[in-house]
Amino acid sequence: MPAAPRGRANDAPVFLHSSTTKMKMHKLYEKSCNEAATKCIKYRTFCRLWHELCPNIKIATPQEDVCVTCEMSRKGVADATTDDEKLAAASALEKHINATRKEHKVYKDCVTTAMDELRGTGRPTEPVEPCSTDFQHAHYTFDFAQNLCLPHHSRQMGPMYFVTPRKVHLFGFRDDALPIQYNFLIDEAETMMQDGGGIHGPDAVISLVDYALTEFGHGERVTTLHADNCGGQNKNRYLLAYFCWRTMIGLNEEIRYLMQVAGHARCIIDA
Ligand SMILES: [Zn+2]
Known part of the structure; x- marks a missing residue:
C-alpha cells in the first residue's frame, strides 16, 4: 500500500500474496539459513518475531467476488497488440466464462x-x-x-x-x-x-x-x-x-x- 492507514503512524502495509502462509515463509527462511550455514529459529519464534518486529508485512486475505482469471484475461485483451494475441486472449476469457x-x-x-x-x-x-x-x-x-x-x-x-x-x-x-x-x-x-x-x-x-x-x-x-x-x-x-x-x-x-x-x-x- 502506498501509505499507512490514516490515524496510524506505522509503516505502510506490505501485502504478500494470499496463497502465502506463515509456514511457507518459515520454510523459505530455513532454506536460506541452511544455504548460508547459519543457525535458524523455530517456527513459533519466527511467527512471534514477525509479529513484533515487522507487523506491517501481512498476508493478503483472499478477496471474495473478484475473479483473478477474469481480471487477467481482461488485461490480456487490453494489452494484446497483434490480432492473434487479441484472439487468443478473447478465447481464453470465453472458455473461462463458459466454465x-x-x-x-x-x-x-x-x-x-x-x-x-x-x-x-x-x-x-x-x-x-x-x-x-x-x-x-x-x-x-x-x-x-x-x-x-x-x-x-x-x-x-x-x-x-x-x-x-x-x-x-x-x-x-x-x-x-x-x-x-x-x-x-x-x-x-x-x-x-x-x-x-x-x-x-x-x-x-x-x-x-x-x-x-x-x-x-x-x-x-x-x-x-x-x-x-x-x-x-x-x-x-x-x-x-x-x-x-x-x-x-x-x-x-x-x-x-x-x-x-x-x-x-x-x-x-x-x-
Ligand atoms: Zn472469472
Whole structure:
C-alpha cells in the first residue's frame, strides 16, 4: 500500500500474496539459513518475531467476488497488440466464462431437483432423525452476508458523528427445497476472538452448519451443500473433516459439497 492507514503512524502495509502462509515463509527462511550455514529459529519464534518486529508485512486475505482469471484475461485483451494475441486472449476469457456458467448450472440444477423432490412436504415442525428418510436431493446453501450495522438504513443519511452502530453478523442457511431461509443474527458480543475476527472461521461455521442440519434437516441420506468458495470460511480441512465425520457416524450416507467458481458465485441466499 502506498501509505499507512490514516490515524496510524506505522509503516505502510506490505501485502504478500494470499496463497502465502506463515509456514511457507518459515520454510523459505530455513532454506536460506541452511544455504548460508547459519543457525535458524523455530517456527513459533519466527511467527512471534514477525509479529513484533515487522507487523506491517501481512498476508493478503483472499478477496471474495473478484475473479483473478477474469481480471487477467481482461488485461490480456487490453494489452494484446497483434490480432492473434487479441484472439487468443478473447478465447481464453470465453472458455473461462463458459466454465463458470457450467458450474452455475450445477447449482441451479441442484435447487430445481431438490424442489421437485420435496414439493409439498412443508417445513419439519421438529427435528427429524438423521438418515431416516428416503429423500435423495436435500440441498442447502450457506453463507455469511455482509456485516450489518444497527440501526440499519440502506441509504445512510449523512455521516454519523460520535456514534458507533452496533455490528451484527448475518449467517444465512437456506433449505432450497422448501424453499426457506434461516438467518442467524450474531450480536457483536456473541462473536469469537478479538474484535469478533473468529466469527467467519471454521469453528463458527461448523457450529452453525451443524445446528442447522440437526434442527432443520429432512433426515435425508444424501445431502448436497453449496457454499461460498472462500478459503478461510468454507474451503478448509476442518469443514471437510466435519462432513467426513457426519458420514462416518452415519448421520448421512453421502455428502456432496460443491462450490461455484470464485468471483462468479450467484446464489439465491445472497438475495
Ligand atoms: Zn472469472
